[in-house]
Amino acid sequence: MNTRVRWALFVAVLVVAAVIPQIAATGTVNRMSEILWVAVAALGLSLLTGFNGQISLGHGAFLGLGAYTTMILTVDYGVPFAAAGLVAVALAFVVGVAVGLPALRITGVYLALVTLGLATLFPQIVVRFGTITGGSVGRQLLPRPGYGDSELLDRIGQRKFLGQAGFRAPAWTGLADDQWRFYVFLVIAVVAFLLVRNLTRSRVGRGLVAIRDNETAAEVAGVRVDRYKVVTFGLSASLAAVGGWMFAVLNNQVSPTSFTIALSITLLVAAVLGGAASIVGPLLGAAIVVSIREAVPADSQRFSQVAFGAVLIIVMLVAPGGVVGLYRTIEARLRRRGAGGASNDAATSTSTRPDVPGVSR
Amino acid sequence: MSLLEVDGIGVRFGGVVALDGLSFSIADGEICALIGPNGAGKTTLFNVISRLYEPSEGDLRYAGEDLLRLPAHAIAGLGIARTFQNLAxxxxxxxxxxxxxxxxxxxxxxxxxxxxxxxxxxxxxxxxxxxxxxxxxxxxxxxxxxxxxxxxYGTLKRIELARALAARPRLLMLDEPASGLTHGEVTELGDTIRRIRDDHDLTVLLVEHHMGMVMGISEHVVVMEFGRKIADGDPSSVAQDPKVIQAYLGTGS
Incomplete structure (x- = not known):
């Protein structure tokens, strides 16, 4: 696909996305909003794992951090949603860097295990600080009678902003809350995707891929390997926190059960399914993941975990590059057939391909 | 004037001495070949200059700068670029x-x-x-x-060369650029290296086993064996050095 076709497609998708909320039911709009928060968080994971080669099974924790920060700041302190989001992003960056520093010394499976620990730890920390977080029941961003441990909520005692806190559509827009929310999410997602696209196509982006494929070569070329890895971890955590902000805004409630290992794995599945080292991949992956979960009846949600596992295995076997990787393969094959042995192929076929030590990952 | 001065560099891996008080210097603008049997420590020296290996002793000066004070990622910025023996x-x-x-x-x-x-x-x-x-x-x-x-493979090697040149280096280090190439490609590579040196005003440090190419293009040859230098001079005098002949052909006893 050349650049012009890509941009045309991008605009077309954007127009469709902007029109749907005008005609679709609230449930559909909210589903699309859900796809967007999963997509933004998966984008962060794609940047870290797909482009930079650092595996994280703990991104659910950063998402939770973003969601809880948003809830506490808006409900308890009356901070506007936008400001709460900025604080959440900054906080996640700091925590991400703090996790990224030790990650310099551990790689691969070990890093996966350590981050898995992070995912396990997060719900426990939430429960431990129950007086702020609402404990294992969680808390609301909107008042809903009969929900939660009212005694605990009374003890929290700072509910004065509850009820004003919900993310409401401003009157001038003339939009329903769910429509307004979706449009805000859409803008956030577009900005996030364009910024990450800029980054991955730049000098820094090449450095990130070089670190993933051959750290020595990157370092010798002058890439500041340690700094790049740590900052990428921070940025990735920040994107997950943006997803967390969107989560809190969409669901108007946060509870530790939402941010377990299952979420971390869902994000990874979304990133891998779409194509981890790509920009559109996380969006496609998010759409697929949310659709799968939607297709599974609510009373057999356990089955959706199994379904994710099965889908992941099939993807790894059939198309390790995810949807985007599959597309690229097909496109390359079609182009080759069309060109019928153009100059590229002539250069490739001058000799058989020998083993190239050091190049394999 | 020398561009790079290797002064008493020693590298140990556990009990193995990879480099043992190695000293030599490379003049600005020359093509210097580093030769010796496998395991002589040639690539180890490259990795020391790239700051990938920490020497246990010795000094390394490049254009008056103490290289051993700098981290690996800062080396490229000084104008030192390299290729890798096994491609990277x-x-x-x-x-x-x-x-x-x-x-x-x-x-x-x-x-x-x-x-x-x-x-x-x-x-x-x-x-x-x-x-x-x-x-x-x-x-x-x-x-x-x-x-x-x-x-x-030959294409990949040339890509690596292009990558090293993209740094606009002053010192270009080539680790066995001719390995795995056909006879014709080797001749062409020799010409390419000379041309690059002249066009880009470079100093070249070359590790190579292909004697024909080494003798054909270099002005300075350093011979190593077991981490030590056994000969240092112009190609013709090094080629006649009895120690070099012995290292390459054995004593025959």
């Missing part, structure tokens, strides 16, 4: 992007500038044009947009 390309990037990686140290733009896309775009164009020009000069223009994985 980035399969996830295209050929031209691999060459652009070489220009990393002399381009600008951190995370913030690159994320916002400004002013990285202008620099990006310049770096890409430079890379394409280098590829063209090495006869690789046709594969510029090809993935760096799955190309013939």
């Amino acid at each position: 390309l980035v399969p996830g990037l295209s050929v031209v992007e691999n060459v652009m990686i070489g220009a990393h140290a002399r381009s600008e733009g951190g995370f913030l500038a690159c994320t916002l896309g400004f002013p990285a775009r202008r620099t990006e164009r310049r770096v890409r044009d430079d890379a394409l020009e280098l590829l063209d000069g090495l006869g690789l223009a046709a594969v510029a947009d090809h993935s760096a994985a799955g190309l013939p």
Whole structure:
């Protein structure tokens, strides 16, 4: 696909996305909003794992951090949603860097295990600080009678902003809350995707891929390997926190059960399914993941975990590059057939391909 | 005037002495070949100069700068570029992007500038044009947009050379550039190295087993064996040195 076709497609998708909320039911709009928060968080994971080669099974924790920060700041302190989001992003960056520093010394499976620990730890920390977080029941961003441990909520005692806190559509827009929310999410997602696209196509982006494929070569070329890895971890955590902000805004409630290992794995599945080292991949992956979960009846949600596992295995076997990787393969094959042995192929076929030590990952 | 001074460098891996008080210097603008049997420590020295290995003793001065005080990522910025014996390309990037990686140290733009896309775009164009020009000069223009994985070995070696040149180095270190090449390719490579040296005003440090090429293109030859230097001089005098002949052919007893 050349650049012009890509941009045309991008605009077309954007127009469709902007029109749907005008005609679709609230449930559909909210589903699309859900796809967007999963997509933004998966984008962060794609940047870290797909482009930079650092595996994280703990991104659910950063998402939770973003969601809880948003809830506490808006409900308890009356901070506007936008400001709460900025604080959440900054906080996640700091925590991400703090996790990224030790990650310099551990790689691969070990890093996966350590981050898995992070995912396990997060719900426990939430429960431990129950007086702020609402404990294992969680808390609301909107008042809903009969929900939660009212005694605990009374003890929290700072509910004065509850009820004003919900993310409401401003009157001038003339939009329903769910429509307004979706449009805000859409803008956030577009900005996030364009910024990450800029980054991955730049000098820094090449450095990130070089670190993933051959750290020595990157370092010798002058890439500041340690700094790049740590900052990428921070940025990735920040994107997950943006997803967390969107989560809190969409669901108007946060509870530790939402941010377990299952979420971390869902994000990874979304990133891998779409194509981890790509920009559109996380969006496609998010759409697929949310659709799968939607297709599974609510009373057999356990089955959706199994379904994710099965889908992941099939993807790894059939198309390790995810949807985007599959597309690229097909496109390359079609182009080759069309060109019928153009100059590229002539250069490739001058000799058989020998083993190239050091190049394999 | 010497560009690089290796002064009493020693490297140990556990009990194994890889380099043992190695000293020599490279004059500005010359092609210096580092030869010796396998395991003599040639690549180890390359890795010391790249700051990938920490020597246990000795000094390393480059254009008056103490290299041992600097981290590995700062070496490229001083104008030292290298290729690798076993290739170290980035399969996830295209050929031209691999060459652009070489220009990393002399381009600008951190995370913030690159994320916002400004002013990285202008620099990006310049770096890409430079890379394409280098590829063209090495006869690789046709594969510029090809993935760096799955190309013939000789092509990959030339891509590595282009990447090293993209750094606009003053000292170019080539680790066995002729290995795995056909006879014709080796002759061509020798000419290429000379031409590059003249065109780009470089100093070349070359590790090579291919004696024909070494003797044909270098002005200075350093011979190593077991981590030590056994001969140092111009190609013809080194070739007649009894210690060198013994190291290469054995004593015959």
